[in-house]
Amino acid sequence: MRDVAEQAGVSQVTVTNVLRGREARTSSATRERVLRAVHELGYTPVAQPASQQRHVETKVIGVTFDQIDALQDHLGLMVLQGLRDGASRHGYDLLLMLRPAPDWAPDREEVLFLDRRSDGFIFVAPLRRHKVLRALVKHRIPVVSCSSADVPLGVAAVHADNADELRQAVRHLKECGHSRILHIAGPTWNSDERMRGESFAPAMKAEGLAKYSDWILRGPEAEPWMEPSVIFAEVQRKKATAVICCNDGVAIELWKYAEQNGCKVPRDLSIVGINDSAHASVIGLTSVSMGLANMGAEAVETWIALQQGANYKTQSKKTPVQLISRNSVAPPRKSPP
Numbered sequence: 001m002r003d004v005a006e007q008a009g010v011s012q013v014t015v016t017n018v019l020r021g022r023e024a025r026t027s028s029a030t031r032e033r034v035l036r037a038v039h040e041l042g043y044t045p046v047a048q049p050a051s052q053q054r055h056v057e058t059k060v061i062g063v064t065f066d067q068i069d070a071l072q073d074h075l076g077l078m079v080l081q082g083l084r085d086g087a088s089r090h091g092y093d094l095l096l097m098l099r100p101a102p103d104w105a106p107d108r109e110e111v112l113f114l115d116r117r118s119d120g121f122i123f124v125a126p127l128r129r130h131k132v133l134r135a136l137v138k139h140r141i142p143v144v145s146c147s148s149a150d151v152p153l154g155v156a157a158v159h160a161d162n163a164d165e166l167r168q169a170v171r172h173l174k175e176c177g178h179s180r181i182l183h184i185a186g187p188t189w190n191s192d193e194r195m196r197g198e199s200f201a202p203a204m205k206a207e208g209l210a211k212y213s214d215w216i217l218r219g220p221e222a223e224p225w226m227e228p229s230v231i232f233a234e235v236q237r238k239k240a241t242a243v244i245c246c247n248d249g250v251a252i253e254l255w256k257y258a259e260q261n262g263c264k265v266p267r268d269l270s271i272v273g274i275n276d277s278a279h280a281s282v283i284g285l286t287s288v289s290m291g292l293a294n295m296g297a298e299a300v301e302t303w304i305a306l307q308q309g310a311n312y313k314t315q316s317k318k319t320p321v322q323l324i325s326r327n328s329v330a331p332p333r334k335s336p337p
Contacts, residue, residue: 007037042067044111044135061087061303062118064097067125068147075292078123078271079146082087082296089297090304095120110135120307122146122299142306144315146290146299149191154312158299160290161193161318163202168323169244169272169288170203178270179209179243184254185218185232186246187266193246196274200244214238226250228257235269241332248273248280255285255328266330276324284327295319 005012009098010030017025018034026034037043039059063083064148068076087094095118110132111120120142123129130152145151146158166183172186173181186193197216204213217234231254235243245251252275255265263269273280278288302315 001043002045003041004034004037007041007287008033011032019171023303032084036244041090044108044114058117059091060093060095060118061300062095062097062113063123064126064129065122065124066127068128070096075275075290076124076294079296080294082298083122083124083146084296085293086297090300092119092300114139114141120144120303120323122303123148124265124296125298127305128129133262141302144299144303144306146295147192147290149195149316156306156315158295158302158317158319159192160295162192162317163199165288165290165321166196166199166203166244167206169274169320170200170207170209172286172323172325173242173244173272173329174207174230175208175269176242180212180215180238180240181209181215181242181244181330182235182240183236184226184245184250185216185249187219187221189221196246206301218255225253228253228296232261232263240269242270242272243272244272246274248275248277249287251285251287251328252279255283265276266328268333270302270329270332272323272329281324286324286326286329288321288323290321291300291319 001012001015005015008015010033015031016035018031019038023031058112065076068079069079070076082089082096097112099112113132122144122147125147126133126145132333133143133155133230134152137152144156144158146161148157149157151157167225170181173295175252181204183197185197185200188194188197197218200216201213215238217226217231219230231250245254249273256268265271271285273285274286274290276287279303280287297329298317298319302317305313310311
């Protein structure tokens, strides 16, 4: 702050007023000089690691949700429930991070996470957050990624056992008599979807279904959802008797489209989803539960371990999953060739 003040030709108090948005206390010309100095010097208002002894513990864990909604999405609510239970167990509060980046640093969102309002952070399904995560690691602030393995070095990752999701789905379908199984894979930029896609072939081979282990349909990378008409056309072309979808949303849309086109589920086609969403239980979709509440609680346990000095490499973990059998799977009508 001293460097910024010297370069702008103002006092440190003036720098503080500008960065805290106290516009009435400074002229527009002074504010511009300060902001120019901030950008030129790359200033970030944070206590450096060497001065950590002056940081007072807040007993607060900051939480950010990226790809799922913490309050309106069933998946987000389940993760939040686990985070709440884990934080409560250890005597911590949770702080949802909602503010946009300040106008004086619109391209440096990391400044939002370095003002010591909390003792560390848990990012739920972080997306394009590498810059922020690296900044937290640099400043020795404990940080955990929940439900994503795509993180930079220094960040502990807690996510579902995606390989076991596919193993359980394939095993269940095989036990019901299916072999002609098609997997609908999600975009590879999502670590969960990518790992599921990579796990399909090994799961099929482990069940003696190597002949169909390359039956993977992956949609465009730019689109998180694949049109059910495209999936159904591939089902018909391959004469598949069962489909494992990358998530429940895709599975439910496929179910609707199939029945609109004269294909009854599960009589003519068995469908398995992943996520075990609230709607899946309502309509009877067989799905693999990711154990999201448990994942959230484990993310807190991992964060506590980091806070106490554990190495992030030893704390990264996969959480257990469980297939929930419902009404969307039945034996195929005809024996496979």
